[in-house]
Amino acid sequence: MATMATGKVLLYTKVAPPKAPKRRSRAGCNFCKDKKKKCDEVRPFCTRCQERGQDCRYEPIKPRQKRKVGMTEDRHSSSDETQEIPDSCPEMPSSNPDAPARNAVPPAPSEPHAIGTCVQSDTPELGPANIRYSSEPSADPSLALIGTAATPSPSPSPILEFCFPSFGEFSPDFNERFLMDYFCNTLSHLIVLREDEGNPFQQLVLPLAYESQAIKCAIYALASAHLVGKGMDRRENSENSIRFHNEAIRNLAKLIELGHGVDRNELLATIMLIVYYEVLVQRRRSNLVEGHLKGAKAIMQNSPSRKNRTSNFLEQAFRFYDVIAALSSGTAPLSNDPICKNLEKSSLRRSQQHVSRVGGVDALLGLATSLWPVIQKLSGLLTLKNDLEASVAHGDVSGATVTQAKFDAECAAVEFLLEEWQPVMPTECPSYSDFEKLSSSAKGKMKGFQSIFNNALAYRHSALVYLYRTIYNAPRNHPVVQHHASVSLVHCKDTVLHEGPMGALLWPLFVASCEAVDPMDRQSARDTFQGITRRQGMANIDRAWEVVQEVWNRAGEVDASDAQMPNGIMAVGKKDLWRRVSEDMGVTIVFG
16 A cells, blocks of 8 residues: 555545536526526426416527537538537427328329309408308319328438427417417317327328418417417417418418319318317307308318318318207208118117217217217207297198107107117226226326216217207206206216316206206306316306306296296297307307
8 A cells, every 4th residue: 555645545546427517408488598597498388487477488499509629621621510419309290191101292283173262351350251162063073182281391401400490390480380389289189089099180180281371370370269268368369369360261262262273171171170269269149150161061062082081080070060060059950961861760779879889989079979970960959849830830730740740750769869879988998997907007098088988978968958958848857857967967077087088078068057956966067167167278168157157047037937837848939048148148159
């Protein structure tokens, strides 16, 4: 051992580990940078901005410049500097399986095909009145409309010098990229019921938006409107939603005017996104939703379609809103699905079509896919009932006899199918007996399936409430009405408690809540509305809750007047209380 001058012995030496270099975050928001504070970089709003009510904005991250040492002159003849490649690049959502492969060259436009014509006006807010959807078929049916959009992906830099910011392929504008991000990563998750095979809005609609200004503007409008409902920067987002909505309408009108080589899916996607927007923002009485749905129907009828996942999804969205709009307004649905034309025959046999297909969990309809034709038929019964009452009032005995027979047969068929139908959990869903043994992700998936299961049962029981209350004119205190209203509210509440998807729950929740009499049922309705409002943040949910509370306020007085009618039956032609309340409040609700 070596003895030092001090007399101490040097036992060992240890090299100190290098200090980790301090890296200053360059991805913080503008407010935190200005205040020189650490930003947690939570998007869309960091914690500091949320606490202070600041407008939280993020600028695109600029590539860091890094000088290379020891490089020869011939390898860097123009510069000794190169850009440092970021560690990771934002990934685009899943590509459309119907679109060409990544970075593929977009296909050439298809042959011309006439879709329709449109007329625009100079009014500040545009709607279906400014678009003329043609119902005339193409002059040459042999000319096919086959258009596909390229997968939304930039061509990579040959030397990987930089990476686009998120959704930079869609727009150079930061606000538009933010709205696209919000739609894909927040809003799209709230309007579907199943995503284990991918979110259809991300997989199917987003690729169409890559080259479609109409779809992009419709997405920006919808995202802005939802942000207004969430209370985020109300004034700016409200102005943006109107501006982008008008731009979407103008671009849609231009597409319809062109008619030649226009992608049918692009038209349908734009219309359906505008329908989502109208449902979200509409408050006063309007026929905007019905007008756009008629336009979608005309396009589907008169333009040829190449059947693929995108077209199937868009047509499913049309069928969903067609029925929901009919139930909301009390009108007949626009489409007549062939499966609904033979309900009377199908009611004579017990078959598997009464039961949800095993594993058939639809992104929009959940486990209620096989129930939907029955709901569609139910939505048309009120119009048939009104026709019957009109024939009786005008003394048309023969017409009334025919209509009465049809009405009775369809009501009996619908009631039978509603009583028989039961959803079935998918085969891949584990049983509750194994719940504690499951992993956390498997438990979450199972709870999601349970929410979808309860959602389907809520539709079944609320449909029976609607049948007895609106179609049969049964009083509120009728035992069948109260039984199904109470059971439906249990399933609505369980849908929320399982924390799974809650899309499309508003109609069964509203129908059952309006008829609730028992204090416990009303408390369940109150709790469920609060839960779905926190999760979904949709303005039409708030309006529906306002109507329900007013219905409860008036219910005692109205029930007393109905009790004076013979056998407690409501007067012929008398509207549901909730419809009268909505008219008095000047509110229109579409239960989408």
